[in-house]
Amino acid sequence: MSNLYIPKDYKSLLNEKETEHAIVMIKDFFQTTLSTELNLTRVTAPLFVQTGLGINDDLNGVERAVKFPVKDMGDTSLEIVHSLAKWKRLKVTELNLNPGFGVYTDMNAIRADEDLDNLHSLYVDQWDWEMCIREEDRNIPYLKEVVKKIFRCLKRTEFYIYDHYEQIKPILPEEITFVYADDLQKQYPALSAKEREFEVCKKYGAVFIIGIGGKLADGSIHDGRAPDYDDWITESEGGHKGLNGDLMVWNPVLNNAMELSSMGIRVSPESLKLQLEERACTERAKLKFHSLLLDGKLKQTLGGGIGQSRLCMYFLRKAHIGETQVSTWPEKMRAECAENKIRLL
DSSP, X not given: OTTOOOOTTOOOSSOHHHHHHHHHHHHHHHXXXXXXXXXXXXXXXXXEEETTSSOSOOTTSOOOOOEEEEGGGTTXXXXXOSOOTTHHHHHHHHXXXXXXXXXXXXXXXXXXXXXXXXXXXXXXXXXXXXXXXXXXXXXXXXXXXXXXXXXXXXXXXXXXHHHHOTTSOOOOOSSOEEEEHXXXXXXXXXXXXXXXXXHHHHHHSEEEEXXXXXXXXXXXXXXXXXXXXXXXXXXXXXXXXXXXXXXEEEETTTXXXXXXXXXXXXXXXXXXXXXXXXXXXXXXXXXXXXXXXXXXXXXXXXXXXXXXXXXXXXXXXXXXXGGSXXXXXXXXXXXXXXXXXXXXX
């Protein structure tokens, strides 16, 4: 399987029963730590939303949402969420939260067009979080402080697992390194975006790459980002653009970079207009979510998503995300994993 990486002489550090227990430990500990660090209140999240309101996460704009008609609603079309990137902003506004306070939730999604490999599954589970901020907080220093808080949560969780399973040694660096996507492109002009991530993550261990979705000097983008939640067009500092980024770590089991979270300061009415124009989708301005935002009726927020199964996979030193979640995989992938002692749940 071209999409599957098999670590040499792989052997899980925990058996299946230990793994199931450790997954619960990680999830309980991390979400409590995260909610305390960022002043987040847990809320209940939808599994599906109504089609045509602009609430679902459009990802890169080409992925198909899983849809179904509802008999008791006149066959109104609903769709399984890709993530809650925009729904959370509605929730923070509805709750009328003050700056510095926010919400988090367990998000479960189906991404039918995902390319399946060690890190990508049809089933997505993550902590989606969103916090209210002030207009003057829309800057890189504020974003960096929030990233540092999340990284502290990661460090605490890593020690918590080591304290219970001493065979799982801590590997995160003491601090996270911040880099700009355009600086990486200048530093490694001959490499692709994924190759640049490989180099910088291997060098520093944990990095936050700022400016995901906006055009780089050569006209390319580091990675796809929808135009209607993260702000990737506003000038941040030092001539750089973008108020968002990806938190990535070096994964020694996969010998590669691994994204654990994406987050960012959300679009203002002004940046939403510019980003819709750049992506040639100005028709979205008529949708319910976008209309509310453009009319100034949504709070200024900062938010993101943190992969639950990915986090467990990383902290438990697993080779495949299917070792920390139950999903459906191609039979050839299942067979190859079994042959190499990768036990998919």
